Amino acid sequence: MHEATLAENILDIALDAAKQNHAAKIFKVGLTLGEMAGVEVEALNLSFDVLKKNTPADGAELVIKRVPISATCNKCGKNFRLERYNFFCPECDGILILQSGRELLVEFVDCE
Numbered sequence: 630m631h632e633a634t635l636a637e638n639i640l641d642i643a644l645d646a647a648k649q650n651h652a653a654k655i656f657k658v659g660l661t662l663g664e665m666a667g668v669e670v671e672a673l674n675l676s677f678d679v680l681k682k683n684t685p686a687d688g689a690e691l692v693i694k695r696v697p698i699s700a701t702c703n704k705c706g707k708n709f710r711l712e713r714y715n716f717f718c719p720e721c722d723g724i725l726i727l728q729s730g731r732e733l734l735v736e737f738v739d740c741e
């Protein structure tokens with residue numbers, strides 16, 4: 630995942646939302662980010678800080694909610710939080726089906 634491209638997309642979404650709401654200023658942009666989405670939060674923040682200059686989002690901060698990787702066993706139906714990409718059930722020999730962790734969403738845009 631290229632964080633600069635991602636930051637650009639997020640900024641676009643935020644600016645669109647501000648325009649639709651006739652807002653002059655954006656305060657916060659809320660993101661949901663799965664731990665498996667492969668995004669470096671630090672790099673994302675840095676890119677966003679550079680791109681937001683001289684836009685209504687100048688001064689806006691990214692509020693990032695991380696979603697842990699969770700999976701359900703296809704045999705015993707138990708839920709697990711995935712660690713180290715182990716896709717086999719620790720309790721039986723079932724296969725774990727990914728339920729969450731790949732999310733990459735703009736949840737809200739807080740603007741004036």
Ligand SMILES: [Zn+2]
Nearest residue numbers: 702705718721
């Ligand atoms: Zn199982």
